[in-house]
Amino acid sequence: MNILAPVRRDRVLAELPQCLRKEAALHVHRDFNPRVTCACQEHRTGTVGFKISKVIVVGDLSVGKTCLINRFCKDTFDKNYKATIGVDFEMERFEVLGVPFSLQLWDTAGQERFKCIASTYYRGAQAIIIVFNLNDVASLEHTKQWLADALKENDPSSVLLFLVGSKKDLSTPAQYMLMEKDALKVAQEMKAEYWAVSSLTGENVREFFFRVAALTFEANVLAELEKSGARRIGDVVRINSDDSNLYLTANKKKPTCCP
Numbered sequence: 575m576n577i578l579a580p581v582r583r584d585r586v587l588a589e590l591p592q593c594l595r596k597e598a599a600l601h602v603h604r605d606f607n608p609r610v611t612c613a614c615q616e617h618r619t620g621t622v623g624f625k626i627s628k629v630i631v632v633g634d635l636s637v638g639k640t641c642l643i644n645r646f647c648k649d650t651f652d653k654n655y656k657a658t659i660g661v662d663f664e665m666e667r668f669e670v671l672g673v674p675f676s677l678q679l680w681d682t683a684g685q686e687r688f689k690c691i692a693s694t695y696y697r698g699a700q701a702i703i704i705v706f707n708l709n710d711v712a713s714l715e716h717t718k719q720w721l722a723d724a725l726k727e728n729d730p731s732s733v734l735l736f737l738v739g740s741k742k743d744l745s746t747p748a749q750y751m752l753m754e755k756d757a758l759k760v761a762q763e764m765k766a767e768y769w770a771v772s773s774l775t776g777e778n779v780r781e782f783f784f785r786v787a788a789l790t791f792e793a794n795v796l797a798e799l800e801k802s803g804a805r806r807i808g809d810v811v812r813i814n815s816d817d818s819n820l821y822l823t824a825n826k827k828k829p830t831c832c833p
């Protein structure tokens with residue numbers, strides 16, 4: 575029984591979504607890593623299509639974490655503030671290069687009194703989204719602490735980081751430019767990819783989550799390829815007592831596009 579909802583047509587990614595600013599991007603390649611494209615074409619993505627990748631969203635109270643997730647997952651916006659108590663999560667299913675891929679988006683509480691509950695859910699994240707309010711410089715300053723706390727529970731070498739400025743609709747272009755300068759600096763220090771969004775207007779929200787899905791997918795496939803080492807992912811080991819060689823790989827075809 576498939577307990578997961580089918581992939582929506584508007585969650586299909588055939589190309590790599592581009593970064594917002596080249597100065598603070600996880601990478602600036604135009605296309606998916608060729609090894610990843612090739613593995614997808616040859617159905618050699620191992621367990622990636624069955625796995626659910628955990629993404630945690632952290633940041634000060636009221637910066638707009640819940641609104642950001644709700645804009646993307648439900649296409650709704652609530653102008654009234656309702657604090658998240660502890661944590662909440664949403665599932666999003668994508669299809670990337672023909673492979674099903676699921677993200678579990680964990681919306682955590684920014685309020686100090688709920689922080690200890692929320693932090694128990696940080697573990698096992700493949701991506702960390704640190705949100706700040708583009709109109710509140712203190713919330714940008716606090717992002718380093720949010721990152722440090724989240725990294726205590728995760729492997730800094732394998733987790734993908736995103737620094738997201740929220741409520742872009744509330745700043746004038748001049749105010750925005752000033753804030754962006756500081757935010758790009760922080761993102762570079764953190765080795766995070768920078769984004770600026772508005773959940774009220776929807777500006778960049780879809781682009782941002784598509785980029786998170788694409789880069790998390792790419793990292794997952796590369797990790798699978800790495801793990802498989804010499805043995806090719808997707809090959810079936812067949813054991814047949816009649817064969818003199820007990821270990822035969824089912825797919826003997828030479829790769830068509832891999833180097």
Ligand SMILES: Nc1nc2c(ncn2[C@@H]2O[C@H](COP(=O)(O)OP(=O)(O)OP(=O)(O)O)[C@@H](O)[C@H]2O)c(=O)[nH]1
Nearest residue numbers: 636637638639640641653655658684741772773774
């Ligand atoms: N104008 C504007 N307001 C926003 C935007 N995003 C969120 N808000 C408002 O900011 C307030 C807080 O938003 P939430 O999404 O609940 O904030 P949060 O970060 O989840 O807060 P906690 O759960 O307490 O950590 C609400 O009143 C939202 O309507 C935005 O893009 N533009």
Ligand SMILES: [Mg+2]
Nearest residue numbers: 639640657658
């Ligand atoms: Mg919230």
